[in-house]
Each structure stands twice: as structure tokens, then as C-alpha cells.
Amino acid sequence: MTRFLGVHGIGNHRPGLEPDAAAENLAQRWEKALRRGLPEEAVIDMRVAYYAHHLARGIAQGPESLDAQEQQLLLDWARHLGAPEDVAQGRLTAPARRAADWIARKFGLDSGLVRIMVSVFCREVRTYFEDTARRSAARDEVANRIAEHRPNVVIAHSLGSVLAYEALWSRQESTVDMLITLGSPLGLPDVIFEKLEPLPDKGKGRRPPNVERWINIADPGDIVAIPRGLASRFDGIAADLETSINVFDFHKVSNYLACSTTSAAVAGFSQTDT
Known part of the structure; x- marks a missing residue:
């Protein structure tokens, strides 16, 4: 066995x-x-x-529910996926949502599903490394x-x-x-x-x-x-x-x-x- x-x-x-x-x-x-x-x-x-x-620390409903550190993780992640500078540096309004939506467009994915996925990932990663x-x-x-x-x-x-x-x-x-x-x-x-x-x-x-x-x-x-x-x-x-x-x-x-x-x-x- x-x-x-x-x-x-x-x-x-x-x-x-x-x-x-x-x-x-x-x-x-x-x-x-x-x-x-x-x-x-x-x-x-x-x-x-x-x-x-x-690691459970509340359900992340979307990029807007992430705190500042979690949003920065998302921006860093998007940068390494090839996001343009204005997206990766968070220069746009609602930067976390814009980053999630850019990822969805880049890979041809459903934006709603991507928003949830990246939010869960960033929250659990931040909790693991910061707590x-x-x-x-x-x-x-x-x-x-x-x-x-x-x-x-x-x-x-x-x-x-x-x-x-x-x-x-x-x-x-x-x-x-x-x-x-x-x-x-x-x-x-x-x-x-x-x-x-x-x-x-x-x-x-x-x-x-x-x-x-x-x-x-x-x-x-x-x-x-x-x-x-x-x-x-x-x-x-x-x-x-x-x-x-x-x-x-x-x-x-x-x-x-x-x-x-x-x-x-x-x-x-x-x-x-x-």
C-alpha cells in the first residue's frame, strides 16, 4: 500500500x-x-x-474587501503576471479591482470568478506570512x-x-x-x-x-x-x-x-x- x-x-x-x-x-x-x-x-x-x-479570517468577497497589505500583494502579483505600470503601481481608481480585472482580461477568464479567487489568495497568503x-x-x-x-x-x-x-x-x-x-x-x-x-x-x-x-x-x-x-x-x-x-x-x-x-x-x- x-x-x-x-x-x-x-x-x-x-x-x-x-x-x-x-x-x-x-x-x-x-x-x-x-x-x-x-x-x-x-x-x-x-x-x-x-x-x-x-488561517480563516473572514471571507474575502472581492478586491474591495482586502486591506491595504492584501491589495499590495495583488498589485505585486499582477506585476509579475505582466500588468502595465499604471495597473501594477495602483495609479488607477479602485486599484485592486482594476488589477483583478486586468488578470481576467489577460487570461480570458470570468472577471467575477477571478475577483473572488485573487481575493481569497491574497487574504490567506497575507494571514500566513504576517500572523x-x-x-x-x-x-x-x-x-x-x-x-x-x-x-x-x-x-x-x-x-x-x-x-x-x-x-x-x-x-x-x-x-x-x-x-x-x-x-x-x-x-x-x-x-x-x-x-x-x-x-x-x-x-x-x-x-x-x-x-x-x-x-x-x-x-x-x-x-x-x-x-x-x-x-x-x-x-x-x-x-x-x-x-x-x-x-x-x-x-x-x-x-x-x-x-x-x-x-x-x-x-x-x-x-x-x-
Whole structure:
């Protein structure tokens, strides 16, 4: 049996469920998606490290609901996506909304959905990096699940890749055979990269020493996975892979889990029942 541990991304707070129940709910969804690309007889044990309750700080309804620091994160993010100077520098009226709408136009996406997505991302990222107690609680949650489940493979999506990276560095006695990051913003300058623990050294992060192999997978249209490839920012990545998972649902974890690129990455670990 192969043990998998998922680390979820943004927008996964389940306020109506206890944390253990939320983790189980997510694990069922992740296993269902992952199995779509695996042999029917694959024997796996899928768990998910649920940390969203530690970062919950109200629902971000749109760019206008973000505070000044969160809006600045959005402007920095837009700049690294190629936004023109007047947008990236916030010179226009309602700068955060203008930045979100520019992202939507740039990638041909629904502006309403993009406004919600970028607002949730900026709020959770800001909370994680600016609130020391919440950051420690969320990171420890992931580190504890890794220590308890002892997974062969950790699959970390979106903001979850940041928590998995820091959790693995913080508990180097917990070894894993493979880390797979999906739609990861780990290398996003100004917003995430320079704030990581441990801090990048001379502009480079490193594969955690307790990880045998690290594979990064990103959809070329994923607005969260900036820069698309992580090898330019992190030493020790075995493969930086691009795969088109969906034109509109480019960041959805179920699409990443079910895609052939992820299936191929875990093929050597998804043992079958003989």
C-alpha cells in the first residue's frame, strides 16, 4: 500500500465541519480524483492535512474587501503576471479591482470568478506570512500529519505547497520519497518567495533534505503558478513539468490530480493488489 498525504490550497475552509471531518471530506475528494489516472487495482491510503481553520479570517468577497497589505500583494502579483505600470503601481481608481480585472482580461477568464479567487489568495497568503501564531499553527498541523501518516508521497497544491515546503524543512526527521507540487506559487517574487522559511540563499531555495525527489507540475495558464517552472528558483527539483489541465479550471486540484502527468509521476508508488 502506498501512503499519500495531500496538502490543500486556498479556499478550503469548512466552517461547518470539525477539522478531522473536513480532512476526511477532502481526502475522499482527492482520492477519487487521483484514482481517475491510476489502475483500478491500485492500493493507496490517501489522507489530507487540513490547516484552513488556522488561517480563516473572514471571507474575502472581492478586491474591495482586502486591506491595504492584501491589495499590495495583488498589485505585486499582477506585476509579475505582466500588468502595465499604471495597473501594477495602483495609479488607477479602485486599484485592486482594476488589477483583478486586468488578470481576467489577460487570461480570458470570468472577471467575477477571478475577483473572488485573487481575493481569497491574497487574504490567506497575507494571514500566513504576517500572523506568526497562525503561521506556526498551520505549518505544525501539516508537519504533524506528515509525522503521523509517514507518507511515501506528499502532494501539495497551491498555497499548500508553501506549507509543505516549510513543514518538511521544520521536521527533517520526517522523510518522504517524493514531493509533488501542483500549481505552486513558491517562486512568486515579493509575494511569497522572499518570505519563506528557511530564507532563500543567494536567490535560491533548496529541496528539503528529507525529500528524496521533488516534481513540480503546473498548467501554463495557471495564474497562481508564477513563475511556471520552479527550477530557476529552487535547487534539487528533479522535473518541472507543464500540462494543460483545463482552459478555465486551470488551478482546480481535482484536475491536477487526475491529469496524466500526475498519474505518471506517482506510477512507481501506486502499488497494485496482487
